[in-house]
Amino acid sequence: MEGLKVSDANLVVYVHPSKSNKVPQAVLNELSTLLFTFSEIFDGVMLAYDVNFLEKCAKILSGVHPYLGVKLKATFLLFSPKPNMLLEGKVVKITQDSIHAIVLGFSSAIIADKDIREEFTYRNKHGQDRYTSRLHKRHVIKVGSMIRFEVKSFDEEILHVFGSLKPDATGSIHWLDRNLEGVPQSDRSAKKKRENEGELQIVEQNAMVEEPMKKPKKQRIKEES
Structure with missing residues (x-):
């Protein structure tokens, strides 16, 4: 089925200090909130993910509430349907x-x-x-x-x-x-076109056959007159 794609990304996930003793679980929980929602960044609906932590230690970010920045590499399975798919x-x-x-x-x-x-x-x-x-x-x-x-x-x-x-x-x-197994749509269209052309050729041949049959009749009428 079309509409499915795999996307790789390097991410930084921010974790609250209260969860510093369970950073991996906190990261997975954060990513889970993105499941079955559309992401403009990845241009698709996230269906599944696989995570590889790049660093064992999280970096403390400065601010009023100093969050922990965790670097990771993730692979996402996305649902991204486009017209004509x-x-x-x-x-x-x-x-x-x-x-x-x-x-x-x-x-x-x-x-x-x-x-x-x-x-x-x-x-x-x-x-x-x-x-x-x-x-x-x-x-x-x-x-x-x-x-x-x-x-x-x-x-x-x-x-x-x-x-x-x-x-x-x-x-x-x-x-x-x-x-329709193994028969591309283009082949079916070509076959239909050939069938239509064949029908047209038969019609033209019939018209050519009928026309000479009329000429002798006109000649006989002229000779009789």
Whole structure:
């Protein structure tokens, strides 16, 4: 899945003097407050971290409340979705107007009906809401399905993703992996283009065949007259 990245950083974490006897724990507690929040510095939501302390001793900083400055090197796993990226999520709700999903267990995503390609139609079967493809009857999206969708935008404040099912490479992951495995979207587009060109060529050939058939008829009429 796209939208995940790893970032390395050299940091200085400030620890209150009252926690000087438990500096490592205080540092980890401070970093934990950053989890599942968007960081403008790292341009992403922090999901996990790994810390390597560079110095065993913390430096006392001057001031009214002299904090301890702890130098460390950290590696962060970040969630940073951008437009046109492909994300994966679990469908938790379906209505006639939208599909709702959860990404990575914490970020909500919504796909409005205007962003669902016309191939899919909404149906309520046996009391269960679902979107079914008119081209492929087995391609079904329902509650519990894992879907792949394209990012339109990301609300950093509430960690909300606005998505789209317009591209051909989006939909139920179960169906996509079985039917589109190893076939890039560009190849499918090229194949569709070739099919369209083939249809156009057949039409042109038929037109060329029909036209000579009309000429002898006109000549016979002229000779009879």
